[in-house]
Amino acid sequence: MRTTRRQFLAVTGTSAVLAIGGRLPEFWLRAAAAGESPTKGEKILVVVQLSGGNDGLNTIVPHGDESYYRARPQLAIPRDQVLKIDDFHGFHPSARGLADLLEAGQLAIVQGVGYPDPNRSHFESMDIWHSCFRKDRPRQDGWLGRYLDRAAGTAGGDVPALHVGEEEQPLALAAQRVRVPSVRSLDRFRLQLESGEADAATIQRLVGRERPAASDLLGFVQSSSAAALEAARRVEQARRQYQTDVEYPASGLGQKLRTVAQLIDAGLETRIYYLTLDGFDTHARQAEAHAALLTELSGSMAAFMDDLARHGHAERVLLLGFSEFGRRLEENASAGTDHGAAAPLLLAGQAVRPGLLGTHPSLTDLDQGDLKFHTDFRRVYALLLESWLGCPSAELLGGSYEPIAALA
Amino acid sequence: MPPLELNELDPDWAWSEYEPDADQPWDRRRVAHLYRRAGFAASERELREALQLAPAELIQRLVEPAADETFEAQMRQLVEATLAGGDPARLASVWLYRMLATPDPLREKLTLFWHGHFATSAAKVQDAQLMQRQNAVLRQHALGRFEPLVQEISRDPAMLVYLDSDSNRKSHPNENYARELMELFCLGEGNYTEQDIRQLARCFTGCEVRRRSYRFNQYQHDSGVKTFLGSTGAFGGEEAVRVVIAQPAAARFLVRKLVHYLVCDEPRASDRLIEPLAEEFRQRDLDTGWLVRRVLGSQLFFSTLALGRKIRSPVELAVGLLRALEGSTNVVELSGELGQLGQQLFFPPNVKGWEGGRNWINSSTLLGRANLVEKLLHGSPTRFAGGTLADLAERYEVATSPRFVDWLAELLLAVPLPDDVRRELVEVAEQPGGDRDAQLRRTLHALSTLPEFQLA
Numbered sequence: 002m003r004t005t006r007r008q009f010l011a012v013t014g015t016s017a018v019l020a021i022g023g024r025l026p027e028f029w030l031r032a033a034a035a036g037e038s039p040t041k042g043e044k045i046l047v048v049v050q051l052s053g054g055n056d057g058l059n060t061i062v063p064h065g066d067e068s069y070y071r072a073r074p075q076l077a078i079p080r081d082q083v084l085k086i087d088d089f090h091g092f093h094p095s096a097r098g099l100a101d102l103l104e105a106g107q108l109a110i111v112q113g114v115g116y117p118d119p120n121r122s123h124f125e126s127m128d129i130w131h132s133c134f135r136k137d138r139p140r141q142d143g144w145l146g147r148y149l150d151r152a153a154g155t156a157g158g159d160v161p162a163l164h165v166g167e168e169e170q171p172l173a174l175a176a177q178r179v180r181v182p183s184v185r186s187l188d189r190f191r192l193q194l195e196s197g198e199a200d201a202a203t204i205q206r207l208v209g210r211e212r213p214a215a216s217d218l219l220g221f222v223q224s225s226s227a228a229a230l231e232a233a234r235r236v237e238q239a240r241r242q243y244q245t246d247v248e249y250p251a252s253g254l255g256q257k258l259r260t261v262a263q264l265i266d267a268g269l270e271t272r273i274y275y276l277t278l279d280g281f282d283t284h285a286r287q288a289e290a291h292a293a294l295l296t297e298l299s300g301s302m303a304a305f306m307d308d309l310a311r312h313g314h315a316e317r318v319l320l321l322g323f324s325e326f327g328r329r330l331e332e333n334a335s336a337g338t339d340h341g342a343a344a345p346l347l348l349a350g351q352a353v354r355p356g357l358l359g360t361h362p363s364l365t366d367l368d369q370g371d372l373k374f375h376t377d378f379r380r381v382y383a384l385l386l387e388s389w390l391g392c393p394s395a396e397l398l399g400g401s402y403e404p405i406a407a408l409a
Numbered sequence: 410m411p412p413l414e415l416n417e418l419d420p421d422w423a424w425s426e427y428e429p430d431a432d433q434p435w436d437r438r439r440v441a442h443l444y445r446r447a448g449f450a451a452s453e454r455e456l457r458e459a460l461q462l463a464p465a466e467l468i469q470r471l472v473e474p475a476a477d478e479t480f481e482a483q484m485r486q487l488v489e490a491t492l493a494g495g496d497p498a499r500l501a502s503v504w505l506y507r508m509l510a511t512p513d514p515l516r517e518k519l520t521l522f523w524h525g526h527f528a529t530s531a532a533k534v535q536d537a538q539l540m541q542r543q544n545a546v547l548r549q550h551a552l553g554r555f556e557p558l559v560q561e562i563s564r565d566p567a568m569l570v571y572l573d574s575d576s577n578r579k580s581h582p583n584e585n586y587a588r589e590l591m592e593l594f595c596l597g598e599g600n601y602t603e604q605d606i607r608q609l610a611r612c613f614t615g616c617e618v619r620r621r622s623y624r625f626n627q628y629q630h631d632s633g634v635k636t637f638l639g640s641t642g643a644f645g646g647e648e649a650v651r652v653v654i655a656q657p658a659a660a661r662f663l664v665r666k667l668v669h670y671l672v673c674d675e676p677r678a679s680d681r682l683i684e685p686l687a688e689e690f691r692q693r694d695l696d697t698g699w700l701v702r703r704v705l706g707s708q709l710f711f712s713t714l715a716l717g718r719k720i721r722s723p724v725e726l727a728v729g730l731l732r733a734l735e736g737s738t739n740v741v742e743l744s745g746e747l748g749q750l751g752q753q754l755f756f757p758p759n760v761k762g763w764e765g766g767r768n769w770i771n772s773s774t775l776l777g778r779a780n781l782v783e784k785l786l787h788g789s790p791t792r793f794a795g796g797t798l799a800d801l802a803e804r805y806e807v808a809t810s811p812r813f814v815d816w817l818a819e820l821l822l823a824v825p826l827p828d829d830v831r832r833e834l835v836e837v838a839e840q841p842g843g844d845r846d847a848q849l850r851r852t853l854h855a856l857s858t859l860p861e862f863q864l865a
Contacts, residue, residue: 121588121603122588122592122598123759123760124592124598124760124761125592125598136598136599160772164771167749167751167773168751168758169751169758169763169764169768170768170771181771182771182772182773183771183772183773183774184772184773185749185773190772190773190776191776192776192779192780192858193779193780193783193784194783195783195787199837199840199851199854199855203833203837203855204855204858206833207830207833207834207855207858207859208858208859208860210827210829210830210833211827212827212860213827214825216717216718216824217675218674218675218717218718218719218720218767218864219717219824219860219861219864221767221770222720222770222860222863222864223860225770225771225772225775225860226775226858226859226860226863228772229771229772229773229775229776230776232772233772233776284573284583284585285573333581333583334578334580334581335573335576335581335583337573339583339584340584369603
C-alpha cells in the first residue's frame with residue numbers, strides 16, 4: 002500500500018527538521034500547535050509570464066536619468082510619484098505591492114535581462130524565452146518541459162507541473178514525455194457525470210485500454226486523457242481542505258495565485274506552476290493600461306507571498322516574473338511604446354537576496370533605440386534549475402550559463 | 410501502397426488524383442473523412458447519398474454547392490438582428506448557427522481558417538459591426554484568390570484597430586501591421602529582416618480608420634522611396650502588398666498552412682513535399698479554391714497519413730458532433746462553452762490565431778470537452794433531427810446496442826476503436842437504468858471521453 006504524504010510526514014517529519022540544524026521553523030511550531038503535521042514539501046517555482054512585452058522602464062523607473070524624461074514626454078513617471086528605491090531607481094506608483102515586498106526583503110530585481118541579437122516579434126521572442134533556442138533549430142520542448150522530462154517520476158502521484166489559465170499552454174512547459182495539465186479554476190477541473198452515466202472508473206478503464214495500432218497523435222491524446230482523469234481526481238481531493246484570511250485582488254491573476262496557494266497548501270507535490278498575465282503590448286494609450294496591469298501584478302504577488310507565509314510555505318516558494326521583451330525607450334505618437342529589448346525581471350520569495358541586481362542599462366548607448374542587455378535570461382534559468390530545482394542546467398539550456406547571484 | 414512517413418512520400422504520388430483501390434477504397438470511412446475535413450461531419454443521410462457519387466463528383470459539389478438564397482436571406486436577418494444588440498459575443502452564436510445549418514460547410518471551414526489566419530479579436534476591436542464586416546470579407550474571399558483578400562484585410566477597419574494601425578502617421582510609422590503582414594499573414598518568420606519591416610511600415614503610413622471606415626490620409630503618407638524584400642519604389646500600401654505576396658515564400662507558406670489544416674497536423678511537411686504544389690499555386694495566381702480542390706482530391710488526402718491525423722478544434726468537435734447527428738441546440742450557450750475550451754469565435758487568443766494541433770489538448774480542455782458533450786446531451790435543448798437520439802437511431806434502423814456503437818463510431822470517429830473498448834461500450838449501452846434514449850446518450854457520452862473522439 003502506498004503511504005500518503007501526510008502519513009509519511011507524521012513518521013519522518015521530526016528527523017527532517019532536526020536535519021536542518023535543530024532550529025524549528027515557525028511554520029512547524031504553528032502547525033504543531035494547531036495539531037497537524039506540516040507539509041515539508043519540496044521547493045516550488047511559480048512562473049508569472051507577463052505577455053505582450055512589459056515596459057520595464059516604467060516598471061523600474063530610472064528617475065535619476067534625464068534621458069528617460071526626454072524620451073518620454075507623455076509617459077515618464079514624474080519624480081515625485083516614483084516609489085523610490087534609491088537615487089536612481091524607483092517603482093511605478095502602481096507597483097506598491099512590489100515596493101512592500103522589497104521592503105520585506107522578499108524581492109530581487111534583476112536588471113538588463115535579455116539575449117543577444119534580440120528579436121522583436123512577440124511570438125519569436127517568447128519562443129526564445131520558452132525554449133532557449135532560436136528558430137534555426139526545431140523547438141519541440143521548453144526549458145521547464147526538459148526539466149520535467151528529466152525529473153519526472155520522482156514526484157509521486159501528482160502532476161509535476163500545472164498550468165493555471167485558459168490560454169494555450171506555453172511552450173516553456175512542453176516536454177517529450179510529461180504532459181502538463183492546464184486548469185482554469187479548480188471548479189471546472191472535474192469530470193461532470195450525470196447520475197446513470199458510465200462512472201469515472203469505467204471511463205478511466207476505457208481510456209486506459211491499450212491502443213495497439215495508435216499513431217503518435219492518438220498515443221499523445223490517450224496519455225493526455227489518462228493524465229487529465231488522474232489529475233482531476235487529485236485536485237478534487239486537494240480542494241476540500243483550504244482556508245485563508247488573505248484577501249487577494251479579485252483580478253484574474255489574484256484568483257489564479259490563490260488557487261496555486263490552495264494547491265500548495267493541500268500538499269500537492271507539483272513543483273512548477275505557470276500563470277500568465279496578458280495585456281502588456283501597450284502600443285497606444287499606455288499610461289492607464291500599464292498602471293492597471295502593475296496594480297494587478299504587484300497586488301497579487303504581495304497577497305500570494307503573505308498567504309504562503311501564513312500557511313508556512315513562504316520559504317519553499319519562489320516566484321519568477323518575466324516578459325518576452327521590454328519596450329522602446331522613446332514613446333510613440335499614440336502615447337504608447339513599441340517593442341523593445343532588455344528589461345528587468347522579478348524574483349520574489351523569502352529565499353531571494355533582496356534588492357537590485359546588476360546595473361540599469363544605459364539610456365544613451367542603445368541598440369536600434371532599445372536598451373542593451375547585460376544579463377542573459379538563461380543565467381536566471383541556470384540559477385532556478387541548479388539552486389532551486391536542483392538540476393544541472395547546461396544540457397537543458399543548450400549551453401553552460403553562470404547562475405546569477407539572486408538567492409540568499 | 411500507402412506510404413508510411415509523410416516526408417518520405419513521392420510528392421508526385423501525394424498530389425496525384427485519388428484513385429480508389431483495395432488499400433484506399435471509396436467507402437463510408439473515407440466519405441466521412443472527406444466531410445470532416447471539407448466541412449464538419451457527414452450525417453447518415455449525407456453518407457448514403459455521397460457513396461452514390463465518384464470522389465471527384467462529390468468534391469466538386471462540396472467546393473461549389475448550389476447557391477441557397479433562402480438560407481442566405483435568413484442569415485442576413487439573423488445578423489442584422491444581432492448587430493442591433495451590439496454584442497460581439499452574440500455574433501459567435503450566429504456564426505455557429507451558420508456552421509450547423511449551412512448547405513456550404515466548406516466555405517465556413519475556410520472562413521474559420523482565415524479567421525485564425527488574419528486573427529482579429531473583438532476583445533480589442535470592441536465593435537460588433539466591424540467584426541461582422543471582416544467576417545463577411547473572409548467568407549466572400551474564402552475560396553478566392555489570395556491577393557484581393559490581403560488587399561481587403563490591409564484596409565479592414567477591424568484589423569487596423571486590432572493592430573493599432575488605425576492612425577498611422579509618417580513621423581512615427583507603426584510597425585505592427587507591417588510585421589504581421591510578413592510574419593503571420595504572408596511569408597512566415599525568417600523570410601524578412603527587421604529592416605524590411607521598418608521600410609514596409611512606411612508604405613502603410615496614412616492608413617486611418619475614421620467613423621468605422623478606412624480612410625487614406627495622403628498628408629500622413631510617407632511618399633518617399635522604400636526598399637524592402639529586394640524591391641525599391643515609392644510604394645503605397647497596395648503595391649507593398651503585391652511585393653510581399655510575390656515572394657516565393659508566400660505560396661509555400663500558404664500551401665503548407667492549408668495542407669496542415671486540411672490533411673494532417675504533423676509532422677511538419679517538408680519543402681520537398683510542399684514545393685511542387687506551391688509552384689502550381691503560384692501559376693494559378695494564388696487561387697485558394699483551386700488549391701483546396703487539389704488537396705482534397707489527392708492521394709495523400711485519402712491515405713492513412715491523413716485519416717485521423719488531426720486533432721479536432723473545439724468548434725469542429727461540437728459542430729461535427731451536431732451535424733453528424735443532425736442536431737440543433739442552444740447556440741448562445743454553446744458559443745460560451747467553446748470559449749471555455751479555448752476557441753471563442755471572434756476572440757482568437759492573439760495575433761497568431763489558434764495554434765491548433767496538440768495545443769488544443771491538455772487536462773483542462775479534455776475534461777472540458779467531455780463536460781461539453783455531457784451538457785449538450787443533458788443540460789441544453791439539444792434535438793436530433795427534431796427528436797431524441799433514440800428516434801434518430803430508429804429512423805436509420807440502428808436497432809441493437811452493437812449496431813449503435815458501430816454506427817456512432819462510423820459517424821464520429823476517424824480511427825477504429827479497439828475491440829475490447831467497443832465491447833465495453835456495448836455493455837455501457839446495455840446497462841439498465843433509464844429508457845432506451847438515456848442508454849444511448851450514456852453510450853455517446855462515454856464514447857466522447859475516449860481519445861479517439863479527439864481526432865478528426
